[in-house]
Amino acid sequence: MAIPPTRFVEPGDVPVLPVGPAGFVVKPAVGAGSRDAARYEGTDHDRESAIAHVDRLHRVGRSVLVQPFLESIPRLGEWPLVFLDGEFSHAANKRVALPRAGAVEGLFAAEDNRPAEVSRELVAVGRAAIEVAAKACGEVPLYGRVDLVLDDAGTPCVLEVELVEPSLFLPEHRAATPRVARAFVA
16 A cells, blocks of 8 residues: 655654655644645745744644645545445545645635545555554544545555544535444444
C-alpha cells in the first residue's frame, strides 16, 4: 500500500521542503477538513511562507506533514472510500481547491464532491488501509474513510485514513444512508 512521499516535521525540527515544478503541501499531521493546509510552489516567497506556516503550527505543539503536490489531484481529485464494519459501502470524488501560500482558516477549502464508482483496485487499497487501522486499534472500526489519490505514475496512494470523521459523503450517496444507520444501530 503506497502513500505519497511524506515528511513528518515534529516541533523543533527544521522542515526540508520538496523541490519541483508542482510544488508541495503543508498540513497538520492531525487535522479536520482542510484547516491549516496550504499548497506552495517553489518560489523563494512561497518557501519562506511555508516555513512560517510550519513554525506557526509548531508553536502550538502540532506535528506537520510536508508532501509534494501530486499533479493528478487537480485533474482527477481524491476518492474518499467509506467502509462500515470493514466492508466497502460507497465512494465519492472530491476536488479540493487548497489556497496557494495561505493556510485554510475555516474548516474546509472550497470542495466539489460527487458520487463515484471506483475500481476494484481502489477498493482493495482502501480495504488494506482499514485492515491496518483495525490491527492498530485492536478491532475493526465501526466506520472509516480512506482518501485515495493517484501518484504521478498512476499508482493509488492512501492520502489519509479517517476513523472519527463526520464526512461520510451521504449527500452524494443517499442510498448509503440506511446502510450507515443500520451499522450504527447494530
